[in-house]
Amino acid sequence: MKVLIQRTSGFDTPGPSNHLLKALIEDMISAGFSVHLVQASIKKIGEEMNSDLKKLDGFTWDTLERKDIPKNRFVRRYLEEVQYTFRSVKYWKKVNDIDAVYIISCPTALYGIVLTKIILKKPLFYGIQDMFPGSAVNSGVMGNRFIAKIFYLLQKIAYRYSDIITVISEDMKNKVVEQGVPEKKIFMIVNWFDDRTVHEVLWEENRFVKKYNLSTKKFYVQYAGTMGYVFDYKMVLAVAELLKEYNDIEFHMIGQGSQKEVFIEEKSKQKLDNIYFFPLEPQNMVSDVYSACSICMIPLKKRIIGNSVPSKAGLLMMCNRVIVNSVDSDSEYFKMFSEYDMGISASNDDPKAVADAILELYRDEDERQRMAKNAHEFGEKYYSRTVNTKKFIDLFHLIVDKKNRTEG
Template structure:
């Protein structure tokens, strides 16, 4: 496989004008790239972001008379309207909306990581378009790459016999972690239950200030990527959450969920969107996003189950993940989709 790198304007902050300028810089470089020495393609794949690339994709399809695939990893501009506070009438948002609709209407195939993307495409275009879900995948190699925790980390955070609810990841504005801390507060008199927050982020100091006094709440430092599984296997429940948002109406394929399922532990998720993965594998429970009472009730219900029942639940997730989301299976699905293979 030949890879051509196009250097573009660097940026350090995701929400910055330089990021947008970087997108435009990429399109300019791609437009004027000398393509004479490149092999003739069978398929052009435009992977968002950036949405601007659909324009170059349409030109390349016309040039090479080949198929054009539009790959959706984040639904824009819906994401920045719902979670970034942008008004739908903002001129930048309207421009992105035009590009999005153009991509949905004119691509030969649409592939997304979210399982209900077809509903969004129809809502935006009024058309039944060829939409396929090829979600994030996993390999058993991920397990062989796992390193053990340092002895002092293990002894500090996992030596006490507690029923542990663990969240591992960024402690940031978009992570909707308020229910986790509020549930810890509601269960503070349950001395055998511990809430463990593993990671760092912009809101960590705030949560430490507000909830750091709780006797059943522990903050642990982030670990390297190859030690995440070694943290997760020490949990009794793994937790993740999102804010209520129209973005989730079309489903999710989050790396966090993959990590959690791979650990073979039950999952509790504060999530009100289109259900997938956890319900398909029967390896956990969804509770309404932001509903602390439901979360507390779910935690207590999970605790009431036998360790064997919880282990069975968690292992169902791991088996399902390795069977349904392995790379060979996803690669075959991708090839079938882009070349319209039928079985």
């Protein structure tokens, strides 16, 4: 089977989806697939193509140059992304014997979906990582209701043209169903961790710990990831203010994002000396970074959890770390941590509840270790690469076999 994968970013641009796509391609090749990837080069921070993928027989790719337009220039960025999709068409046409197409979600996914359906006429698999425009609306990026309504209508067209849709949580599945998509068309596959490489790194061997000379006498509350519009930095500020009298509790913010600068400015204005910022670390440091915290804090703005899900949850579970979530209290994600006793969720309109959750784990190491053990077991069962890439592979077989039966 030969699959064409279309995405609007590339491996030279750091992002939470890179390790997921790498693992998926590797496992598809191992299962006997051929894969051709069309990607964009934007940031030019890393290699054009992951060095491990370059070695795979049966994997080919094309990389198109794109402009690096700031996210706050939405119209210009959107139109450039549409143009990139149309430029991709000639690269699709040169790939022979395509059996299925996989489109990775982005604000302009509709155009790739419709064009591949019209031009290639192949079964189409739409993988949703971040729902648009829901995520933009609920994070405050898209404030105009009329424009949002138009994008919701366009998104329904994308759903209609897709043969299979995957989502990464039950909350997201509910959102898609609410928009009129038949439930039988939607499959949930979570963002996995690579159970072959991700693991807890002991303190004395931890490269991140050594790099920043971290102390064993501190309690580290960590957020490592993108500090973008869905990230609730105001919650971190509020919680850090409530806990500033605890000299041995430090908040470590690791990574980049559109909200990082304003976050740093507000931290300085409030004179919060218990928040520390660190740059983004390379992918091979994932285990070291997540193993360097006492607990992880995941603060999301209200109404985000149904449109986007923290991809780091599984990684933290594999590193034996407990998560304190600040999310909507009526979400399935919120309830999951209590149900499986593997972390603490607090409402994202209640900074004191978040601070109390952190203090509970700060004061009780036995409880922390018990929850970490439960989280690790849950992660192995539900979030592992081994379990979830197979689900993707099975779905590709499903849509291609269904088409062959129909044509036969």
